[in-house]
Amino acid sequence: MGFNDLPQETLAEQLLDLALHSGAEAAEVYQSRSLSRPVFFEANRLKQLEIAQAEGTALRLWQNGRPGLAVAYGSVEAQALVDRAIAIAKLNPPETVELTDGTKGNYPDLGEVVQVEDLVSMGKEAIAIVRDAYPEVLCSSTWECESETTRFVNSKGLDCRYTDTTLSCYLGAEWVRGDDILSVSDGQTQRDRLDPVALALQIVQRLSWSKENVSPPIGRVPVLFTAKAAEMLWGTVAAALNGKRVIEGASPWSDRLTEQVISEAITISQNPQSGPFSCPFDDEGTSTRELIFIKDGILQLFYTDRTTGRQLGSGTTGNGFRPGLGSYPTPELFNLLVGQGKGTLLDLMQKLDDGLVVDQMLGGGAGISGDFSVNVELGYRVQNGQVVGRVKDTMVAGNVYTALKQLVALGGDADWNDSIYTPSLIVEGLSVTGKVIS
Numbered sequence: 001m002g003f004n005d006l007p008q009e010t011l012a013e014q015l016l017d018l019a020l021h022s023g024a025e026a027a028e029v030y031q032s033r034s035l036s037r038p039v040f041f042e043a044n045r046l047k048q049l050e051i052a053q054a055e056g057t058a059l060r061l062w063q064n065g066r067p068g069l070a071v072a073y074g075s076v077e078a079q080a081l082v083d084r085a086i087a088i089a090k091l092n093p094p095e096t097v098e099l100t101d102g103t104k105g106n107y108p109d110l111g112e113v114v115q116v117e118d119l120v121s122m123g124k125e126a127i128a129i130v131r132d133a134y135p136e137v138l139c140s141s142t143w144e145c146e147s148e149t150t151r152f153v154n155s156k157g158l159d160c161r162y163t164d165t166t167l168s169c170y171l172g173a174e175w176v177r178g179d180d181i182l183s184v185s186d187g188q189t190q191r192d193r194l195d196p197v198a199l200a201l202q203i204v205q206r207l208s209w210s211k212e213n214v215s216p217p218i219g220r221v222p223v224l225f226t227a228k229a230a231e232m233l234w235g236t237v238a239a240a241l242n243g244k245r246v247i248e249g250a251s252p253w254s255d256r257l258t259e260q261v262i263s264e265a266i267t268i269s270q271n272p273q274s275g276p277f278s279c280p281f282d283d284e285g286t287s288t289r290e291l292i293f294i295k296d297g298i299l300q301l302f303y304t305d306r307t308t309g310r311q312l313g314s315g316t317t318g319n320g321f322r323p324g325l326g327s328y329p330t331p332e333l334f335n336l337l338v339g340q341g342k343g344t345l346l347d348l349m350q351k352l353d354d355g356l357v358v359d360q361m362l363g364g365g366a367g368i369s370g371d372f373s374v375n376v377e378l379g380y381r382v383q384n385g386q387v388v389g390r391v392k393d394t395m396v397a398g399n400v401y402t403a404l405k406q407l408v409a410l411g412g413d414a415d416w417n418d419s420i421y422t423p424s425l426i427v428e429g430l431s432v433t434g435k436v437i438s
Contacts, residue, residue: 341410
């Protein structure tokens with residue numbers, strides 16, 4: 001599904017022309033159209049199939065230097081949208097016009113469409129594998145193929161578009177044993193193919209580790225975050241790298257460019273051609289590019305949109321994205337890649353004489369300060385390199401920045417968790433509290 005095979009494919013040009021003839025000195029049009037066919041399983045059975053389609057258009061213009069933003073969903077009456085944007089512009093103070101120079105360009109489509117029948121088959125296969133190993137568990141699952149076409153046009157001649165197809169799945173297993181309820185879940189996000197067997201075996205492995213409940217290690221012990229749980233750490237790092245936070249003085253790294261901020265074993269980058277969250281241009285029409293934010297623990301760069309880049313004097317890094325269709329662009333990451341170390345999750349466990357593995361957490365993560373205290377929804381105690389059981393009623397507290405300075409090991413098992421590509425890792429400097437099982 002793209003713009004050329006849907007109605008109103010010339011809407012962007014109409015909006016630009018009407019805006020300029022109505023007195024605007026500059027204008028841009030952002031369009032997004034998506035089509036999704038999710039498949040839902042509940043209590044081990046196929047529950048429902050859905051089709052979800054959305055279409056939206058955002059017009060931003062500047063009249064006498066004053067910005068006006070108007071949004072419409074579905075069918076659009078062009079003149080009415082222009083009139084709304086101009087009316088809003090009259091209420092706003094003047095600002096610098098931020099437009100990207102450019103020409104027309106179509107980018108290759110990303111990803112492959114998977115039919116609903118195949119999604120259903122993958123869901124059934126994954127659930128069957130889990131229930132063959134643990135017949136008593138109840139599985140829920142979602143399998144989805146979503147295609148989204150994005151087009152960005154402005155009055156400086158820029159016209160770019162691409163279609164992005166993403167496959168995603170989620171598999172959860174609930175195991176009720178008297179008063180003890182265990183919930184295990186995992187998922188995948190990919191461009192071209194999903195692997196239901198690998199996903200199911202991950203669930204089976206975690207159910208196996210959770211057969212016995214044991215006391216957690218107490219005090220300051222090494223903590224191993226799986227790739228899934230490590231996302232919480234990198235979310236804080238991403239916030240600290242945000243150029244807008246730097247301008248506000250909220251980032252603890254605001255004045256630490258070229259300094260060592262975390263362990264020298266860590267390199268953090270962004271790659272517009274990597275993984276299911278690849279992206280050829282941002283929501284301001286700026287081409288994305290490969291960036292290294294932290295190299296060997298040394299801070300290299302903050303990410304910015306056009307406005308933030310101008311204020312910092314660094315220029316945009318191509319990271320201007322809209323949180324919603326009706327929002328102005330703001331600095332955001334489209335992916336974050338953490339450089340890998342060596343070894344599997346099991347290899348990292350071998351490094352623990354007595355430690356905690358955190359796999360799922362409850363509640364929010366750390367804020368920009370880095371301080372956090374979270375409940376461990378799913379975790380395991382490791383003694384002498386082996387999992388001895390699942391821990392319950394356990395909390396982990398500490399500071400993200402401090403922990404990442406006390407890195408013990410990085411795994412070689414990186415995987416996508418949301419838009420973050422991260423391996424498992426072991427850190428020190430965190431405090432573990434919990435209920436001892438007598």
